[in-house]
Amino acid sequence: MNHGPALLPPAFMPSEYGPEPRPHVAMLPSMTSVSVTELFPSFDAPITQGDAADLDIVRATTRAALADVDMSKITADSSVNILASEHGFGLMGGLPYAEMVKTIREVVVERTGCRDVRLRLAIYRGFQEADEVRDHFGFDEAFDGKVKGLGPFDRGVEVDTAIGPMYLVQRAFDADFFIHAYYDDPREMYFNRLLYKSFKSFCMSYARFETRSVYHSLFGNRSGSIIPRALFDSAYVQARYTFSSVLRTSPAGVIGVDATDDLYAIDRRITAGHLATYGRMQRLFAEIGDCVAVWDGGRWGYYLHAGGIIFGVLLTNHHDSFDLDVPVVAGFLQEPGNSVNFTRNKSLRGIVVNQAWVGAGIPYVTMPFSSPMYIVGDDQAQLWREDPTNPLLIDRATVVDDVAQGIEMACTRGGTDRVIVFDGSYGHITCNESMADVLRERAPAVDREVEQVLLPKWLAQRGLA
Amino acid sequence: MASIRFYAELDADPCTGCKLCDLVCPSGAITMVDRKAVIDDPLCIGCGRCVDRCPEDIMWMTERAEPLVKTVRPDEVDEAEVTALLDRAGLDAAISVCVCTLTPASEIAAAIVKGASNLDEVSEMTGMRSGCGIYCVAPALRLLQAAGADVSTPKGHRWYPCTIALWDVSDAARAAYPDAFIDEDRLVFDPTQRYGPLPAFTPPARPDDPEAHRRARIDALTTGRKDAS
Numbered sequence A: 001m002n003h004g005p006a007l008l009p010p011a012f013m014p015s016e017y018g019p020e021p022r023p024h025v026a027m028l029p030s031m032t033s034v035s036v037t038e039l040f041p042s043f044d045a046p047i048t049q050g051d052a053a054d055l056d057i058v059r060a061t062t063r064a065a066l067a068d069v070d071m072s073k074i075t076a077d078s079s080v081n082i083l084a085s086e087h088g089f090g091l092m093g094g095l096p097y098a099e100m101v102k103t104i105r106e107v108v109v110e111r112t113g114c115r116d117v118r119l120r121l122a123i124y125r126g127f128q129e130a131d132e133v134r135d136h137f138g139f140d141e142a143f144d145g146k147v148k149g150l151g152p153f154d155r156g157v158e159v160d161t162a163i164g165p166m167y168l169v170q171r172a173f174d175a176d177f178f179i180h181a182y183y184d185d186p187r188e189m190y191f192n193r194l195l196y197k198s199f200k201s202f203c204m205s206y207a208r209f210e211t212r213s214v215y216h217s218l219f220g221n222r223s224g225s226i227i228p229r230a231l232f233d234s235a236y237v238q239a240r241y242t243f244s245s246v247l248r249t250s251p252a253g254v255i256g257v258d259a260t261d262d263l264y265a266i267d268r269r270i271t272a273g274h275l276a277t278y279g280r281m282q283r284l285f286a287e288i289g290d291c292v293a294v295w296d297g298g299r300w301g302y303y304l305h306a307g308g309i310i311f312g313v314l315l316t317n318h319h320d321s322f323d324l325d326v327p328v329v330a331g332f333l334q335e336p337g338n339s340v341n342f343t344r345n346k347s348l349r350g351i352v353v354n355q356a357w358v359g360a361g362i363p364y365v366t367m368p369f370s371s372p373m374y375i376v377g378d379d380q381a382q383l384w385r386e387d388p389t390n391p392l393l394i395d396r397a398t399v400v401d402d403v404a405q406g407i408e409m410a411c412t413r414g415g416t417d418r419v420i421v422f423d424g425s426y427g428h429i430t431c432n433e434s435m436a437d438v439l440r441e442r443a444p445a446v447d448r449e450v451e452q453v454l455l456p457k458w459l460a461q462r463g464l465a
Numbered sequence B: 001m002a003s004i005r006f007y008a009e010l011d012a013d014p015c016t017g018c019k020l021c022d023l024v025c026p027s028g029a030i031t032m033v034d035r036k037a038v039i040d041d042p043l044c045i046g047c048g049r050c051v052d053r054c055p056e057d058i059m060w061m062t063e064r065a066e067p068l069v070k071t072v073r074p075d076e077v078d079e080a081e082v083t084a085l086l087d088r089a090g091l092d093a094a095i096s097v098c099v100c101t102l103t104p105a106s107e108i109a110a111a112i113v114k115g116a117s118n119l120d121e122v123s124e125m126t127g128m129r130s131g132c133g134i135y136c137v138a139p140a141l142r143l144l145q146a147a148g149a150d151v152s153t154p155k156g157h158r159w160y161p162c163t164i165a166l167w168d169v170s171d172a173a174r175a176a177y178p179d180a181f182i183d184e185d186r187l188v189f190d191p192t193q194r195y196g197p198l199p200a201f202t203p204p205a206r207p208d209d210p211e212a213h214r215r216a217r218i219d220a221l222t223t224g225r226k227d228a229s
Helices: A052-066 A086-112 A129-136 A197-203 A209-217 A223-233 A235-240 A263-285 A311-316 A378-385 A403-414 A433-461 B020-024 B049-053 B079-089 B105-114 B119-126 B137-146 B171-176 B182-189 B210-228
Strands: A031-035 A079-085 A116-122 A147-150 A156-161 A164-169 A177-183 A241-250 A253-260 A291-300 A348-357 A373-376 A398-400 A419-422 A428-432 B002-010 B030-033 B036-039 B059-070 B096-098
Touching: A031 A433, A052 A086, A052 A241, A052 A253, A079 A086, A086 A116, A086 A129, A086 A177, A086 A241, A086 A253, A086 A291, A116 A129, A129 A147, A156 A223, A156 A235, A164 A209, A164 A223, A177 A197, A197 A209, A197 A223, A197 A263, A209 A223, A209 B137, A223 A235, A223 B182, A235 A241, A241 A263, A253 A263, A263 A311, A263 A433, A291 A311, A291 A403, A311 A419, A348 A378, A348 A403, A373 A378, A373 A403, A398 A403, A419 A433, A428 A433, B002 B036, B002 B049, B020 B030, B020 B049, B049 B059, B059 B119, B079 B105, B079 B137, B096 B105, B105 B119, B105 B137, B119 B137, B171 B182
Parallel strands: A079 A116, A079 A177, A116 A147, A177 A241, A291 A348, A291 A419, A348 A373, A373 A398
Antiparallel strands: A031 A428, A156 A164, A241 A253, A419 A428, B002 B059, B030 B036
């Protein structure tokens, strides 16, 4: 089959948590792009794949979605926090999500007369990250300087929930009301299993680290779904909650905005849509077999996308993430006697790090045991050497001069000629020709299996059939 | 076991005494003396959080001449005490409490048996929390709590006493969230009911009408609170 040159991924935000931006792997002559709608024709056409030229469409779509939302709780004298979460700014370079957030503010001001609309940027571990996001996306100007970051180490507030006291971050709720400004990237599908994923921010982004720890470490990945819901349903949160606005995606790109005060309704729509789209992609990724993966973006490698699927899916999960009859796919809480928290995809023959943020809470410490790592450049290697979240990783990795050398070494050592690139792309997968052939060959059978067998089961298990 | 390669240093002169570094230090290595941060090197587990947090940008990480090994070996303490503590906390010995350092629950329990009485001391003895500091905290607090330690919030907000586990979900909560796989997961993670018997309550079948289900859930929650009070 003829293969054209690769499409470039979306531009990303430079950060002190990663190396200086360098040329993308997509620029190598050996790379090509496979369209996800070619693989799965049932996917709807997106409104954007992150191009700055499409922001008017995002703005108009957000306004349309908000048109019928009840904002009657908010008055001219109210204070309102718009709660945004960090990973939204890693979606397609972050511009679509940032535009939705800014548009929410505009509409709230227009509709309610409220002038005290603040932005609260929930970040993970890097305390400078919120400032970087604020500056890169121009939030100070959009919010009249009313922008603050918040993280898991900030002062907490005790919240009485149905399962007991839990702790949220006080700064997220330091206004009369809040708006849940979310994105529906399913990300770690092997953890969240697409069980009430739309609520997850309430036990992660907006929560203290103890609450996050309970969610990850003291419940299974099915039963953990009770925690964000218990927090959302709590009297504390409900007294402050106004509505949700969610940037909707599929592996093809941004497909719309869903906004209403009924987060449960949004979640049902998202879950049904995701099982049909991301479900197909997840099953296709499980079919890839031996391959080398390349990280090439401006976020943590674990969360870089290829065709809308994060690297973590390829690394961790080659099983069916969505079959709820399977109790554990991956997770911190394991069945007794099994100390392996993250099952590794043994077919992943190597990982080449062209550019990505260092650890920051995504523990890869055992990854090089099963998948040799090749880190491009001494400057980037030094970042990994100093990364406390991945002690000793650098000792097990190989530092290479350039990405082409890293790919060649990984393929030779791994005995594979298939390369897939996680560069933040939606709508297509950046890969080499050998990988493109595999994806095209396997997609039709995956499409049929999901449509006829798996999707009906997944939906029924969630009461969505 | 954690092998700590770096430690934090600072230029104390410009330090404003804001205490932000102290608040995020996981091992109690930072104290404030005369409104200046002071770092106790042997206690520093090299997480780098203080350097990232410092608003004055006057802190940095320095590589140790030799890695500092933090561990509590099983043979340092009474194994039976460790096992009993793990059972009381409802934690399997083998699970990695800290996924950055791969510190197992058994080592955290051993540190507590050896004398650690709060989260800072557990972190300092084992190197736990030297990485992301996010996933490990609740199991460690749960073990401390099971050992009778006071896990209430110390001055500032270094930690909060959040230790809820799958085994603790009440009947009222299970009734409110019948699709949360509480019973199913308890059978998976505790097949012998080592951490407590399953209550007789059987969750109702999942509803056909999600809206009605949601309303019923909220009603059940309200009832649960009234019952609790």
